[in-house]
Amino acid sequence: xxxxxxxxxxxxxxxxxxxxxxxxxxxxxxxxxxEGMLVDATAGTFTLTNNYGTNTFGEIGLASGDTVLPQPxxxxxxxxxxxxxxVARNAARMITLDDGKSINFTSGAxxxxxxxxxxPxxxxxxxxxxxxxxxxxxDWRNSTWKLQPTQPFAAGGESATIAPQSTRExxxxxxxxxxxxxxxxxxxxxxxxxxxxxxxxxxxxxxYTDRDGNRVTVNTCTNNGPRGAANDVSLxxxxxxxxxxxxxxxxxxxxxxxxxxxxxxGGADRDEALTTLVAALNADAxxxxxxxxxxxxxxPTSGRDVIRTAFIYQRDVVEPVGPxxxxxxxxxxxxxxxxxxxFRPVDGDAGQDFLAIVNHFKSKGSGDxxxxxxxxxxxxxxRARVGQAEALVDFVSSLEDQTxxxxxxxxxxxxxxxxxxxxxxxxxxxxVNV
Numbered sequence: 001x002x003x004x005x006x007x008x009x010x011x012x013x014x015x016x017x018x019x020x021x022x023x024x025x026x027x028x029x030x031x032x033x034x035e036g037m038l039v040d041a042t043a044g045t046f047t048l049t050n051n052y053g054t055n056t057f058g059e060i061g062l063a064s065g066d067t068v069l070p071q072p073x074x075x076x077x078x079x080x081x082x083x084x085x086x087v088a089r090n091a092a093r094m095i096t097l098d099d100g101k102s103i104n105f106t107s108g109a110x111x112x113x114x115x116x117x118x119x120p121x122x123x124x125x126x127x128x129x130x131x132x133x134x135x136x137x138x139d140w141r142n143s144t145w146k147l148q149p150t151q152p153f154a155a156g157g158e159s160a161t162i163a164p165q166s167t168r169e170x171x172x173x174x175x176x177x178x179x180x181x182x183x184x185x186x187x188x189x190x191x192x193x194x195x196x197x198x199x200x201x202x203x204x205x206x207x208y209t210d211r212d213g214n215r216v217t218v219n220t221c222t223n224n225g226p227r228g229a230a231n232d233v234s235l236x237x238x239x240x241x242x243x244x245x246x247x248x249x250x251x252x253x254x255x256x257x258x259x260x261x262x263x264x265x266g267g268a269d270r271d272e273a274l275t276t277l278v279a280a281l282n283a284d285a286x287x288x289x290x291x292x293x294x295x296x297x298x299x300p301t302s303g304r305d306v307i308r309t310a311f312i313y314q315r316d317v318v319e320p321v322g323p324x325x326x327x328x329x330x331x332x333x334x335x336x337x338x339x340x341x342x343f344r345p346v347d348g349d350a351g352q353d354f355l356a357i358v359n360h361f362k363s364k365g366s367g368d369x370x371x372x373x374x375x376x377x378x379x380x381x382x383r384a385r386v387g388q389a390e391a392l393v394d395f396v397s398s399l400e401d402q403t404x405x406x407x408x409x410x411x412x413x414x415x416x417x418x419x420x421x422x423x424x425x426x427x428x429x430x431x432v433n434v
Contacts, residue, residue, distance in 0.1 A: 019135035024064030025092035031145050034138040041095075041147065046130040048162060049094070054124055056106050058099035058116045059146070060160075068126050069094060074417035077424070078376040087377070096144050097132070097160055100152035111211040114155035117162070127167035132160045172249055179318060179345060181356060182251035183411040186242050188307065190228030190260040191273040193235055194218040197225040202266065205230075224306055226265060242277070243284045252317040253343060255358035255411040257336070261308040263299070270295045274310050281312070291315050293324050293341045300328035303337025309358040309412060311341050318343045321353055325399070331391035334384055336360035338392055338412075342403050353405045359392065359412035361385045361422065378420045385415060389422035393429040 019040035022030075049068040050061025063069045069090045076082040105115040117124050136147035136159060149159045194205040194215070203222035207215040207230045215230035229235035246254065259277070263270035274292045281290045293311035303326070313320070321342040329337065340357040344350070364379025373380040396408055410431060416422040418433055427433060 022138075024095060025089070026095075027092055031138060031140075035140055037138055038135050038150070039138050039147070040135045041132045042134065044132065046095075046132065046160075048124065048126050048128045048130050050096075051124050051126060053096075054117055055115060056104055058101060058103075058105060059096050060117060060124065060130070060162075061094065061096050062130055063090075064093045064095070066129070071417050073377045073420045075419060077419045078378055078421075083377060094145070096146040097130075097136075098139070098141075098146045098148050099158075100149040106211075116153060116155045116158050119155075121164065122162055123166060123168070124162060125167045128165070129163040130160050131163075134159050179253065179343075179354075180251045181253045181255075181409055181411060182249055183255045183257070183358070183413070184242075184246060184249070185257040185413055186259050186277075187238075188217075188228040188258050188260075189238065189242060189256075189273065189277065190218075190226040190306075191235065191276050192226045192260060192262065192265050192267075193229050193231050194221055194226055195231045197221050197265075224264070226260065227306065228260065239277070239280055243280050246281060246312075247284055251314075253311065253313045253356055255356065256310040256312065257358070257360045257413045258307045259310050261304065261306055264304060264306045264308075270299065270308075271310075274312075278312055289314055289316075293320055293339075296323045296325060298326075300326055300337055302328055302330055303332030303335060305336055307336065307360075309336055309339045309360050311339065311356065311358060313343065316346060318345055320344075321403075327391065327395045329391040329395070331384075331387040334381070335362040335388055338395060340395070340399055342405070350404075353403065354407035354409060355396075355399055355403060355405060356409045356411060357392070357396065357399075359388075359410060359414055361388045361413065361415045363415050378416070382416075382421060385420075385422040386425060389414075389416075389425040393426065396429070 017038050019038040020034060021043070022034065022039045022041050024041065024044055044064060045066055046062040046064060047066055047068055048060055049063040053059045070086065072083050072086045072090065076086055099116050103110050105111065105113060136149055139146045139148045153159055194207055197203055198205055203225045205221040205225060206219040208217045208219050210216050216234050217230055218227050229238050260273035261270055262272035271292060271294055278290050278292045282288050290312050293313065321344050324339055324341045327338045338357050338359045340355060342353055342355050344353045362381045362384045364381060367373065367380035367384065370383045371381040374382065400406055400408065410426065414422060423433065
């Protein structure tokens with residue numbers, strides 16, 4: 001409802017507003033009828049399902065009930081009635097709780113303002129239980145239904161309470177078996193820092209900074225430069241986190257994604273960053289626990305980037321059989337080529353050999369033409385990922401013939417959820433999603 005008037009007159013006596021009790025899930029029509037009104041959702045049960053805008057805009061995404069919103073294409077096939085129904089159920093359960101401010105906490109002088117929700121003891125982690133503490137205003141803003149406070153709140157004055165119990169697993173679950181395989185995206189682990197790139201006159205870089213203006217990570221570097229830590233201080237912090245996580249995970253064979261391809265940055269040894277990480281892992285473990293699978297003698301140019309895939313393994317559990325192999329296929333011209341390695345348990349025989357192949361398909365973030373986002377929930381470049389899945393299946397077939405084993409494990413980042421087209425192709429080839 002929109003009201004216009006030539007003049008306004010303040011009421012002589014303050015009025016009162018009785019909030020309207022509401023319960024989620026709630027349809028679009030129900031929300032429309034309450035837009036701009038004070039509503040009371042304090043009796044509801046909510047789960048934190050989205051913290052993407054928390055650091056930036058002071059908002060948290062809530063799902064009604066005691067579970068996070070499921071990713072539709074992880075549950076059902078796209079372009080189906082089941083997909084449409086799940087999208088609709090998610091929309092009915094979803095509501096964003098805002099702080100009543102229209103500022104970006106990561107911009108300019110706003111960095112000095114403490115953001116709400118985030119404290120040293122509050123992880124704001126998805127899966128946490130959330131209780132709404134007071135009536136709020138139903139609002140449609142930025143193409144999103146939100147609950148706004150009657151007055152903007154600051155850090156410490158939030159209109160909801162996030163349960164303090166951590167949703168983080170204290171340790172990996174015991175999956176049994178004699179050899180444990182896992183995958184780990186090291187999120188642009190580069191031993192060549194942005195400041196290294198600039199000081200060596202190989203290019204220029206822009207940087208992301210923290211609230212105090214200190215450089216933290218690379219934003220962009222010219223000449224296809226590094227993408228990781230801004231400087232040695234940030235690299236040390238990043239490396240310490242990775243080392244702790246990997247040694248705690250304690251997998252026997254671990255695939256890595258987004259680790260620096262030092263050769264693509266002009267270095268003599270493509271594996272330099274990989275061996276640096278292994279040395280740090282062993283120093284933390286106090287023994288020569290880990291070893292790296294070294295690059296093969298031939299590195300295809302198709303599918304090569306400044307980030308790469310890799311394998312590390314625990315020496316006392318498995319050993320590599322023969323050299324690694326990288327798929328040379330034009331399907332990976334816009335992604336990272338799969339890397340394969342045959343392994344054998346220590347003191348095992350050839351009948352126990354298995355193949356591990358680490359992948360990093362094209363991301364969902366960009367694409368045009370046939371690779372444009374089709375609006376079916378699979379994001380951009382789905383057609384490219386389909387081609388990569390098809391090339392991977394052919395690669396597996398050729399490797400099975402060469403190694404005489406049908407024990408094949410596909411690891412890595414497929415940039416596809418479980419029910420999307422690329423993984424359907426892989427499952428149709430006989431693989432089981434575990």
